[in-house]
Amino acid sequence: MTRRQLHLNAFLMTTGHHEASWRLPESDPYAHVDLAHYVRLARIAERGTFDSLFLADGPQLWSSVAQRPAGALEPITLLTALATATEHIGLIATASTSYNSPYNLARKFATLDHISGGRAGWNIVTTAGAEAARNFGLDAEPAHAERYARAAEFLDVALKLWDSWEDDAIVADKAAGVWGDDAKIHPPRHKGRYFSVEGALNVPRTPQGYPLLVQAGSSEDGKRFAARYAEAVFTAQQTLEDARAFYADLKSRTVAAGRDADHIKVLPGIVPVIGSTEAEARANERVLEDHIVHTHGVNHLERLLHLAPGTLELDGPLPSDLPPESAIEGAKSRYTLIVELARRERLTVRQLIGRLGGGRGHLTFAGTPEQVADTIELWFDSGAADGFNIMPAVLPSGLDAFVEHVVPILRTRGLLRTEYGGSRRTLRERYGLPRPANQHVLAPALV
């Protein structure tokens, strides 16, 4: 009998997920605008038969560029270039429902799905923070619940647009001079609270129907949204218990929303720091920690926790009077995770910055390839994960080490494919998900 298969996503971030990674001798500080760097990473991930790779994003520049490489190429555009440099791997771009219009964004993802032969995915974000809001004509960020209400309507409109062409709308009858069948075009004619979108998309239905829908918010609003729309979920979990609880909760919410529990894949993030011995792995981790500039870390932490500059003391604990998550309008679940981590492990600000340097709240794990594989297998078999979001501390070397040393172990254990194979072509197929039916074709059968 075939073992249940693990799903792996490579979360790519310039020189790596550790904030000090750019300072290592191997790192190129200009990598963030270098296509060749990303092509190299994509090809390493494809060698490791990953399901997909992924780019985070936000439409703003943080207040200081001193600390670490800042700014990034726009993900859909970059992934289109990577589509031409790869054959099999899925391509997941982050894009905001708060700062895009549905027509333009639906079209861009449809284009990426056509160009990549059905390998497009959309990590749906609502974008926390006033910096982004002020780049789009607003004075402050919209409230958290407001952002999610807009996101839900955005999705409904996008789904109408992606379904606005039936799969067989193109007739291509040269002799009769008839190219398309107007009866198989379904303009959304949407008038809602946030959007009015009248006409059909100007891109035919794509290989996947629409991009794989991915989501990463773990707040109450985020989980409700995921249960309704998401087909894959990225999540930051610090302990196996928390991860199991999150997994069970999300699966049951998905069933309650009328969907199949297996049609939402849960992928916790892990920052593997690999060494040939445990001591070497810890030494590698220490090199990274030693490169952290703590004044930068304090600034960053104060921003994450919505504290005024100068509030935190490097060798003191977090303040005891932090507001509850309900008072936070930004990244709610990340806020709670950081505060709980500091309190549970009684960390000073300096220690907390060290822990966050690698994963910004994701599980950081230093160990041998066997130990990394063991952790992955344990979580996978304990009802905590359908796969993992692999977040190398340093790129490309950390991804290369994972593919060279951890992937073979996962393959030996029967958890991961040894090659992509010919029959499964689209990203959705790789994740074991069905191609979505067109809402206009399904409807008559449901009557």
Add this chain to the structure above:
Amino acid sequence: MTRRQLHLNAFLMTTGHHEASWRLPESDPYAHVDLAHYVRLARIAERGTFDSLFLADGPQLWSSVAQRPAGALEPITLLTALATATEHIGLIATASTSYNSPYNLARKFATLDHISGGRAGWNIVTTAGAEAARNFGLDAEPAHAERYARAAEFLDVALKLWDSWEDDAIVADKAAGVWGDDAKIHPPRHKGRYFSVEGALNVPRTPQGYPLLVQAGSSEDGKRFAARYAEAVFTAQQTLEDARAFYADLKSRTVAAGRDADHIKVLPGIVPVIGSTEAEARANERVLEDHIVHTHGVNHLERLLHLAPGTLELDGPLPSDLPPESAIEGAKSRYTLIVELARRERLTVRQLIGRLGGGRGHLTFAGTPEQVADTIELWFDSGAADGFNIMPAVLPSGLDAFVEHVVPILRTRGLLRTEYGGSRRTLRERYGLPRPANQHVLAPALV
């Protein structure tokens, strides 16, 4: 002495610019979503040492898909894929100032410029038509003057964003742990009539500084806009006299706007239908005309002229009581060109549709390669053009024929480069234009 050099742009449109091109045996009716089709076209144009290739665009699907291939991949996304398949040719994408936000669009073009190594160009359009407006929350299209006022502010914001990083803002001091110099980041802090954009772009300044700015509106508003911003202008001109007048007018407006007349390149469109003899060329043209479905053509013409469906008679003249251009809020100059063409040549609706089938108002020219080259040279030497927008009636064969048969003649006459050469890398360099200085670096020197 070196002959003044001709600039060539390949205007790519699915199966060709003739509306019936998709019905020919050689044409693939699914070409509009096929990356391989566009890669093939780009490589043909690069073989012909064209300066650039270009994709038109509008964010809407026309009311019927029956007539001809409808919809198109989003141009910036598609050109990013073409950037990886080519080495030298410039990549010009159309994008609308009416239906985008400056931050997102400036970022996408910056991304394309980085990925292509400085080969990005932006054809700036304001997008006529209610169909597009209704896809973006509006009931009707904004007035013509209003669209251009927004376009001007859009450009000012985009230029601020592209200049928000000085070229040497990245310090990359690994030892000190300092990546960027915050003093060399200049947030726009723009508050205007249409846009408020606070923060710096999250992409460093690009190889070209910003994309080549291209424009194609020939109305009064359009020409004013071009004189102020455009570095290349695509234009539809039916006669040498009209083209010379347009050329002289635009150059003098550009000088009046305080710019160098040589820093705006004027490229009329030409639809060459090539045959080894004049008779063969005319026969090729007739094959295309014979494939026109006239009921489609009447519908299309009624839309272009803002007439109610059923107004036009196929074998009658245009109505004599058409409104003046000033009453048109859509594509003003195209309206006038079509009306004047019909009246000057006393064309019936059927004949007019035949004439427009190939070029939608652009100069259609059927002839031998020598005759095509003669026309190009005549216009080029008569103060009517700095180059041409080549619009093959059928693709890829029409572009292939131009490159195989006309390009060698232009090269023999010393009008066109024989190879790209190593030193000129960016699109702006190919067009003989300087790299723009950063407004924040120039300013002190001007004080």
